[in-house]
Amino acid sequence: MRADRSGQILLAHGSGGRLTQQLVDSVFARGLSNPILVRMEDAATLDFQGRLACTIDSHVVSPLFFPGGDIGRLAVTGTVNDLAVAGAEPMHLTAGFIIEEGFAFHDLERIVESMSEAGAEAGTDIIAGDTKVVEKGAADGVFVTTCGIGRVPDGVDISAAGARPGDAVIVSGTIGDHGITVLSQREGIGVATGLVSDCAPLWPLVRDMLAAAPGIRVMRDPTRGGLAATLNEIAQASGVAIEIDEAAIPYRTEVRSACELLGLDPLILANEGKLVAVMAQEDTEAVLAAMRSNPHGRDAALIGRVEAAAAPRVHARTLIGSRRVISMPTGEQLPRIC
Amino acid sequence: MRADRSGQILLAHGSGGRLTQQLVDSVFARGLSNPILVRMEDAATLDFQGRLACTIDSHVVSPLFFPGGDIGRLAVTGTVNDLAVAGAEPMHLTAGFIIEEGFAFHDLERIVESMSEAGAEAGTDIIAGDTKVVEKGAADGVFVTTCGIGRVPDGVDISAAGARPGDAVIVSGTIGDHGITVLSQREGIGVATGLVSDCAPLWPLVRDMLAAAPGIRVMRDPTRGGLAATLNEIAQASGVAIEIDEAAIPYRTEVRSACELLGLDPLILANEGKLVAVMAQEDTEAVLAAMRSNPHGRDAALIGRVEAAAAPRVHARTLIGSRRVISMPTGEQLPRIC
Numbered sequence: 001m002r003a004d005r006s007g008q009i010l011l012a013h014g015s016g017g018r019l020t021q022q023l024v025d026s027v028f029a030r031g032l033s034n035p036i037l038v039r040m041e042d043a044a045t046l047d048f049q050g051r052l053a054c055t056i057d058s059h060v061v062s063p064l065f066f067p068g069g070d071i072g073r074l075a076v077t078g079t080v081n082d083l084a085v086a087g088a089e090p091m092h093l094t095a096g097f098i099i100e101e102g103f104a105f106h107d108l109e110r111i112v113e114s115m116s117e118a119g120a121e122a123g124t125d126i127i128a129g130d131t132k133v134v135e136k137g138a139a140d141g142v143f144v145t146t147c148g149i150g151r152v153p154d155g156v157d158i159s160a161a162g163a164r165p166g167d168a169v170i171v172s173g174t175i176g177d178h179g180i181t182v183l184s185q186r187e188g189i190g191v192a193t194g195l196v197s198d199c200a201p202l203w204p205l206v207r208d209m210l211a212a213a214p215g216i217r218v219m220r221d222p223t224r225g226g227l228a229a230t231l232n233e234i235a236q237a238s239g240v241a242i243e244i245d246e247a248a249i250p251y252r253t254e255v256r257s258a259c260e261l262l263g264l265d266p267l268i269l270a271n272e273g274k275l276v277a278v279m280a281q282e283d284t285e286a287v288l289a290a291m292r293s294n295p296h297g298r299d300a301a302l303i304g305r306v307e308a309a310a311a312p313r314v315h316a317r318t319l320i321g322s323r324r325v326i327s328m329p330t331g332e333q334l335p336r337i338c
Numbered sequence: 339m340r341a342d343r344s345g346q347i348l349l350a351h352g353s354g355g356r357l358t359q360q361l362v363d364s365v366f367a368r369g370l371s372n373p374i375l376v377r378m379e380d381a382a383t384l385d386f387q388g389r390l391a392c393t394i395d396s397h398v399v400s401p402l403f404f405p406g407g408d409i410g411r412l413a414v415t416g417t418v419n420d421l422a423v424a425g426a427e428p429m430h431l432t433a434g435f436i437i438e439e440g441f442a443f444h445d446l447e448r449i450v451e452s453m454s455e456a457g458a459e460a461g462t463d464i465i466a467g468d469t470k471v472v473e474k475g476a477a478d479g480v481f482v483t484t485c486g487i488g489r490v491p492d493g494v495d496i497s498a499a500g501a502r503p504g505d506a507v508i509v510s511g512t513i514g515d516h517g518i519t520v521l522s523q524r525e526g527i528g529v530a531t532g533l534v535s536d537c538a539p540l541w542p543l544v545r546d547m548l549a550a551a552p553g554i555r556v557m558r559d560p561t562r563g564g565l566a567a568t569l570n571e572i573a574q575a576s577g578v579a580i581e582i583d584e585a586a587i588p589y590r591t592e593v594r595s596a597c598e599l600l601g602l603d604p605l606i607l608a609n610e611g612k613l614v615a616v617m618a619q620e621d622t623e624a625v626l627a628a629m630r631s632n633p634h635g636r637d638a639a640l641i642g643r644v645e646a647a648a649a650p651r652v653h654a655r656t657l658i659g660s661r662r663v664i665s666m667p668t669g670e671q672l673p674r675i676c
Contacts, residue, residue, distance in 0.1 A: 014673065015670040016562025017566075017668055017669070020562070039497070040575070041497060042424055043488070045389055045426070045490055046389070048388070049387045049388075050386070050387075054383070054432060056433065056467065056468050058469075060477075082381050083381050085380050086380055088383070095394065096434075128394055129394065130395045131396075132674075134674060138674075139478070139481070145396060145434040147434075150381070220380060221380070223354065224353060225353060225354030226354075228355075268355070328359065331350050331353065332348070333353070335352065335472070336472060336473075
């Protein structure tokens with residue numbers, strides 16, 4: 001039931017009145033239906049006992065639709081993955097939409113459908129939402145903010161501060177797929193034909209990893225700022241050095257070629273379906289075996305180790321055998337990647 | 339420590355790299371400091387047992403600063419109030435910021451300070467956050483999405499579907515203050531000089547009300563769409579009619595005058611520090627007494643009653659003694675009110 005025959009979102013869809021009700025009923029409640037959401041209370045409620053994990057992410061990706069995903073899939077996976085790398089099983093999500101006047105109803109429906117699909121992959125659902133509409137020109141299409149709550153299983157204690165000298169550093173698969181996919185959609189840069197974003201919810205992979213080794217010390221998803229930012233965050237939080245072997249990092253051919261062509265450092269490219277994990281050396285084999293049995297960890301690889309250090313730092317053994325410092329990225333390589 | 343001497347947010351502040359770290363450290367961690375936030379993990383964790391309430395709201399108010407508040411205060415109170423009207427004590431908030439390139443650091447700091455102050459009033463804090471920066475023109479200043487989690491005390495069961503024939507309908511104070519305040523700031527309309535937004539966290543008021551009568555059946559905060567939308571939502575969810583007495587609704591003189599001058603219906607004006615409550619007649623006196631002892635319920639008033647009805651509807655006895663239907667608002671009276 002659409003009040004607007006032009007198929008576009010109107011300012012009145014954000015008024016809190018009849019059109020807001022129609023938008024919520026026709027797009028959100030229908031697309032995301034679950035027993036908690038349909039109650040349509042100002043707050044969703046549920047019984048909970050244990051260690052609760054909570055995270056929030058705003059999503060402003062441009063373009064909104066890209067090979068392998070869209071802002072809806074990204075909004076669910078981004079939040080699910082922040083829970084997953086805290087070792088938390090995602091339970092429920094909430095979503096806030098900021099929509100530009102004139103946005104196509106049909107596109108909003110596609111985004112909500114993607115959110116529903118990605119939620120199902122992750123075993124989660126959207127139990128509360130909010131919609132605001134701003135005038136044409138006051139936002140760019142749609143922004144989606146998702147908040148997630150999850151449950152940390154007993155005995156799991158994952159923290160960026162947990163890395164210890166001697167630990168192994170693992171990455172769950174090829175690096176840079178999302179960054180190059182979005183970049184190649186922008187401004188008509190026709191690189192990386194056939195590449196798709198890796199955008200995927202990682203909880204099933206993390207569950208398998210924790211089953212293999214509940215004592216995994218650190219997990220992080222290298223999104224904005226890429227592997228370089230994530231490894232530096234871990235080194236800083238843990239007060240250690242991390243040495244990685246550049247030759248061990250898995251890349252798709254399309255990503256490697258695009259980086260060479262455009263002069264990009266693949267270590268700062270964003271990923272949306274990958275994680276970095278740090279664990280005791282003796283856990284490495286079991287965790288890698290578990291990861292490689294999961295579709296999202298098929299290309300998992302041991303890429304480095306943690307070392308004691310007077311000052312936190314990350315460095316790489318390069319393909320030609322030298323060492324280079326991997327710094328925390330500065331400047332903006334590609335805005336609105338997620 | 340600011341990397342940008344111009345005092346403006348740069349795209350690189352959203353890159354996930356060094357400038358993002360500096361922004362988070364210098365503005366968010368400093369302005370919102372608490373033991374969970376400072377851990378700076380991808381997800382915040384805490385122990386919880388009981389009935390959990392969860393809500394999300396995106397805030398796009400324009401102007402960002404207005405008499406009585408700003409988008410930061412609004413973002414905290416909006417979410418705290420959605421928890422409170424579910425009967426839930428607010429525990430923690432998470433916040434996602436979407437910032438337009440070029441936004442003033444100083445304004446962001448003011449907004450974060452307001453969030454911290456409003457959080458303290460409500461007895462809550464911000465335990466996780468996210469920041470995205472979009473190009474100049476792709477957003478309007480800053481949008482803030484807040485998600486809240488709270489705990490519903492045992493025995494409390496509040497729902498829009500709870501109203502029963504014979505129940506009393508109460509409002510916690512003067513209606514329309516926020517709507518007219520924001521309107522008078524827009525486009526140089528110089529009405530309502532001296533009026534300030536009612537923007538305030540209502541948990542302390544709700545706590546007092548529940549202490550007086552734990553069996554309160556419905557609470558809702560009449561934000562967008564005002565009293566008209568809220569009463570219609572309650573009537574629809576409960577399958578009842580609601581009759582209100584227009585003469586009993588409290589208004590400030592400035593709001594009444596502005597509505598007369600501009601031809602606005604005060605029942606569809608937004609409020610950000612008011613609630614509507616429905617309860618058994620026998621609870622009315624105790625609840626009103628408790629409300630009037632709280633600064634945010636000083637002007638609380640009994641405004642109507644619930645009646646049995648074949649079809650849900652809301653009507654008002656007017657000042658001249660006739661009856662008029664109060665419909666769910668259609669169209670958009672004032673965009674970006676919250």
